[in-house]
Amino acid sequence: MTLPKSNMFDRNQGGISPSTRKTLGLISVFGTALYLCLSVLSWVFSGDLALVPFTTSSLPPMADLGLDSVHHYDLADYTGSARGQDHNERVLFLVPLRDAAAHLPMLFAHMDKMTYPHVLIDLAFLVSDSKDDTMGVLLKELNTLQSNRDVSKRFGSIEIFEKDFGQAVGQGFSDRHGFEAQGPRRKLMARARNWLLSVALRPDHSWVYWRDADVEKVPTTIMEDLMSHDKDVIVPNVWRPLPDWLGNEQPYDLNSWKESDAGLRLADTLDEDAVIVEGYAEYATWRPHLAYLRDPFGDIHVEMELDGIGGVSILAKAAVFRHGAHFPAFSFQKHAETEGFGKMCKRMGMSVVGLPHYTIWHIYEPSDDDLRHMEWMAQQDELREKERVLKEAHDKVWLSGFDNVKEEWERERELILKNVELDFDVHQKVRAKKAEEQSAKARIVGPEEEKVPAGKPEVAQKAV
Template sequence: MVLDDYGKKSDLPIHNFTPKKQNTFPPLYKKIVIGVTSIFILWYLFLSGGGEDRPVLQIPDELDKLKSSSHQLYKATKDGIVEIELKENSSAESESSAGGVKAEEKTPISEDELFKQTVSYYDLNDYRGTGDGLSQGDVVLFLMPLRNAESVLPMAFHNLMNLTYDHSLIDIAFLVSDCSPDDRTLETVFDYSVHLQNGTLVEKFQSEEELRKSKKFRGSSDLYQLYMDQDYINNVRKSYNNPESYHKDYSKPFRSVSIFRKDFGQMIGQGFSDRHAVKVQGIRRKLMGRARNWLTTNALKAEHSWVYWRDVDIETCPGTVIQDLMQHNYDVMVPNVWRPLPTFLGNEQPYDLNSWIESDPALELAKTLDEDDVIVEGYAEYPTWRVHLAYLRDARGNPNEVLDLDGVGGVSILAKAKIFRHGVHFPAFTFLNHAETEAFGKMAKEMGFTVGGLPHYTVWHIYEPSEDDLKEIAKMERKKRRKGGK
């Protein structure tokens, strides 16, 4: 045992180590170095322009990330589009604080008055949603996500006006996201929404239709209509261009129209083949889940009793759809969704296969998959052998027949607002080997809510020609021309 330099006992050997003396600059060299350095600094600052503002490499920080993920909110009024200024570090609207006490106000107010101006009270028991919501004055939040949707917006707004649920009880919220640089979805929504709230949208559509007819131009994208069932095509045209068939409140303004704009990084194309390729389904649906959740979170208010999700590309739908789904008083209810087809493909086809009843083979399949794998319904790669709502349709069946479901599709969903307040959402992650709307249905069931569908109540989606369909149409057109156009 030895003592170290501090007089403490140590088991370690002590080495007498004397560091080498470091070399130092002679005083003359030191003066020369200091002098040269000083001259260089003075030259840089005053002669080379080094003191002027120079571009600085910007390194993205958390604030930059926050800015890149920001969003815009617009309100459509009779007078035009108003951009709502959002509070910094908050998604709350600046208008919502208009009733509050401004910091610069000097006039004192009573505690009761302060309470009235700054505190809102809602008894959510009054907004639980009922089967006869229209007579009870239930307010419905209508949500529609939009991406590169400019071409189908006239159809979507016609279907909006065709809703017979009291327009003064419907708040509309659009989400415009991830559009192409040359797309005009946002501008078109602005234009149509202002006309919608002014009650002049019908006249605008009529003038646009007259302009289209005056051009007498038929594009190659319209060729498929020659191969569709003409009775169906005529019925579609009548439903949009026959004012005599419109209900009396067709042009009535809605309770409110909000337009949100935010991108989520969706890079998958909008073509039929792009969207429905099996390899992109998991990624695509998780991103769609993020968008749906974001819109729900930002648009849902305390006074909403119901939330109605609608895809933009619905072609025909009963105007009474909200009441028809609502009357069953389910927590989640969906209709059947089909689409028309060209005559050479059989005229019609079940479209939305995401509404189904769970099966034992599907549960066994899930056990063989990784936790993060997403089962995609309707693809040969995932043989689930489930009962699909779409395949149960009988055109002459009872439209009020209800079938309990596990998964639901997202084309047309009516849900009670309370389930979102309880935490049900559209998983943007893998939940029980599903994502987005199918996982939404499973989550609702897991949490004890009722989920149902109407097998004989049909909503019609537009027909989007696939690449194979277009090739077949082109082949038939060439054959027709060889025969002299007959």
């Protein structure tokens, strides 16, 4: 699958055809010969014993020669600034890919929403050691991207490089993040980064932006946000979401840190080829990590000086690499790849900072332990479902053994209540009648009559 040429930006666009190039070459040779002849004639007629020195500085400017195939760059114009979009500063967007077919649609969705002028962004991809259809999906996404009817959504030049580096470490979370794999894996990744950078960087690039394909959430203004700090090297904080049973969220990139005394002492005890990898109990460095300093409500502009950096998202001035900084594919101060790159930049006097409260989100990749726990949870869910089905069957059989007397009971209940009400009314009437009779009798007898018990003679009490 090839991209339509009409939608691609060729670095030689505006060049000349082979026939025209041949003609211009003859003109150039003829012009040089004419210049030498005039110099000789000038010497003959002036009597000067020295020829006019023939140097490139004595030639007219390239633009005056009309040679479209010759490009002149003043690298002082491509040093990068805080507002690159206002100065038409070009950004080289670099993406190393390995078995990334599943993540590419997400990556291109983020790229499409970026607010930095797309025409100022050149893309370069390195596909290496892939077993899936990374290349096919990449070409499909690029074709869709560059065929957008909205021309402002199309990017500048696009280059795809393919090279294997013999990466034997698997792409599973536990494979990639296992302690034993870190040293060899980091060194191979450093080679891949350096290779991609060396073939893609052009003199008209002011910035270089490295990005992993498996970033889930990222601000659309990330390019301008990082660029506004005007630092040589800058990285955001990187976290990842987690399932509820794991705590919802977690710091992801522990490779961004500031050096500690314990880290320096540890480095002194290791062999010269050893590579310290951060975030593992085997190497207790007690370094302050950018990830752990995050405040969800903190100022996103706060900076933290770093010594080592992670590689998920890096913005660096192109001049950093032109000065010789690179990703060490060997042990540099006991570090390699991005962490070694941070160390090297600091050693060269460059600014390396991170933003603790400016966060992007990496996808959640379950570890082997997570997968085992998820398998156990799935088994528990299956058992609960079986119990539910059995309970429903049991309840159905149980209920079928009884007659439904609800309606009959409702009728009986209504009659019972009516009878109770009738009995209550009769009882109330009887009580009322008795009370009335007693009241009438009391009025007839009167309060002055005394009752004398039978069989007892009345005794008159005389006054003494």
